Amino acid sequence: MYSSVAEKNNTFDDETTNNSTTKNAFSLAEKKYRLKVIETIRVDAKTGRRRKSGKLVEEIDVSETIDFDECVGHESSSAMRVSELKEEEKKQTFKAKGGVEEVAAFSRFANAPSRERPRVWKLLDHPGAYYVQNALDLREQRELIMHCVKILPERPNKTNHWQRLGKPLPADLYRAAKAGLYLNEEENGWMELEKPPKRGDGMESRAARHLLRKLRWATVGAPFDWTKRVYEEERAPEVDERIKRACVKTLEIVFGKEAAFVEKGEDTLFDGQVGLANFYAPGDTLNGHVDDAEMNLSKPIASLSLGLPAIFLLGQKSKALKPVTALIVRSGDAIVLSGESRTMFHGVPRVFSDGETLMSSSKTFRFPEALESAFDDDDDDEFLLNFAKRTRINLSLRDVR
Ligand SMILES: O=C(O)CCC(=O)C(=O)O
Numbered sequence: 001m002y003s004s005v006a007e008k009n010n011t012f013d014d015e016t017t018n019n020s021t022t023k024n025a026f027s028l029a030e031k032k033y034r035l036k037v038i039e040t041i042r043v044d045a046k047t048g049r050r051r052k053s054g055k056l057v058e059e060i061d062v063s064e065t066i067d068f069d070e071c072v073g074h075e076s077s078s079a080m081r082v083s084e085l086k087e088e089e090k091k092q093t094f095k096a097k098g099g100v101e102e103v104a105a106f107s108r109f110a111n112a113p114s115r116e117r118p119r120v121w122k123l124l125d126h127p128g129a130y131y132v133q134n135a136l137d138l139r140e141q142r143e144l145i146m147h148c149v150k151i152l153p154e155r156p157n158k159t160n161h162w163q164r165l166g167k168p169l170p171a172d173l174y175r176a177a178k179a180g181l182y183l184n185e186e187e188n189g190w191m192e193l194e195k196p197p198k199r200g201d202g203m204e205s206r207a208a209r210h211l212l213r214k215l216r217w218a219t220v221g222a223p224f225d226w227t228k229r230v231y232e233e234e235r236a237p238e239v240d241e242r243i244k245r246a247c248v249k250t251l252e253i254v255f256g257k258e259a260a261f262v263e264k265g266e267d268t269l270f271d272g273q274v275g276l277a278n279f280y281a282p283g284d285t286l287n288g289h290v291d292d293a294e295m296n297l298s299k300p301i302a303s304l305s306l307g308l309p310a311i312f313l314l315g316q317k318s319k320a321l322k323p324v325t326a327l328i329v330r331s332g333d334a335i336v337l338s339g340e341s342r343t344m345f346h347g348v349p350r351v352f353s354d355g356e357t358l359m360s361s362s363k364t365f366r367f368p369e370a371l372e373s374a375f376d377d378d379d380d381d382e383f384l385l386n387f388a389k390r391t392r393i394n395l396s397l398r399d400v401r
Helices: 023-034 085-091 098-107 138-150 158-164 172-177 210-213 240-254 339-343 380-389
Strands: 015-018 020-023 037-043 050-057 079-081 118-123 129-133 182-184 189-191 219-223 273-279 286-289 299-308 310-315 327-331 334-337 346-351 356-358 363-365 392-398
Touching: 020 023, 023 286, 023 310, 023 346, 129 240, 138 240, 138 299, 138 380, 138 392, 172 210, 172 380, 189 299, 219 392, 240 299, 240 334, 273 346, 273 363
Parallel strands: none
Antiparallel strands: 015 020, 037 050, 079 118, 118 129, 129 334, 182 189, 219 273, 273 392, 286 346, 299 334, 299 392, 310 327, 310 346, 356 363
């Protein structure tokens, strides 16, 4: 039930000290928010036999998560809106990065309705980490979703399917899924079936629609070798301009348009040569890990959320350490990890389905209605929207040099 969208070699659930294994702060937080499905049992009155009668989703307590949609206008204990910081704090925050540019970056969005304007939150317990609300407008979100679903599963980008099959899927997974085609493994192509497949004949798992639903990750730019934990730079295709623009825009919102990311005395601009798209179905998880395979850890990571809402956990440099902050991440928002936070543990213990309600907090999580209306009425957009409403996509871009 709980599949890991991207298997990270550096993930482990417990930390062992003095021969005793103790649950650490990060694993406990993951456990708290994971989807737990309880099987309900019915006892047959006549025979006394116990039968599985259904499934229930256990409620989780989200009272300790930070939901930025509820933070507007007041401070939360561990997050602070950058534009609301006092002047003195602002100077400290942007010491090497130039508060002036930050203000300029905001002024570019001054004409947008306030609900759609980007807002930057500084995560006080994780130095260098920022949450950017409304980093992407609706048009950008739709375009990126379209790119992730139609283009990223294609060669030369690596995917979980390529890794599992030892070779790439035939071209045009999206078109094949839309047309209801099936994988013909012998000819490495797509084929039509005259009759719908029978249950258990193995063909269901070869349906292009099934394969699209089971897409879990795709590389952006240079593919990552999960075994050796290195980027295969010699095979590097260019990062798509749309993805690069969206990530650079996010970094500009946080650090300012002209900002050089001054770390360790070097002036270096973000280049964003490699990235990853993660695709999550509701209930999928990404285990806690640190993104430490890049050569240059002084550069920030921009990480964009699209589609379904989720819980993102940000811990410390060891899984044992507190605090671990739980954020509700929504479509169009972004997380920036820079400085100290760049090597802090993070993960995704929960992705919500569209319309999922938590009775205890009277909260309903949704695929955003406004985003739905950014899709057209034609066949193509309808298919895409249908997929997007059942998926969370995370797009991240980083520097390896
Ligand atoms: O899905 C997310 O928000 C986090 C993704 C992530 O941590 C990663 O790809 O390394």
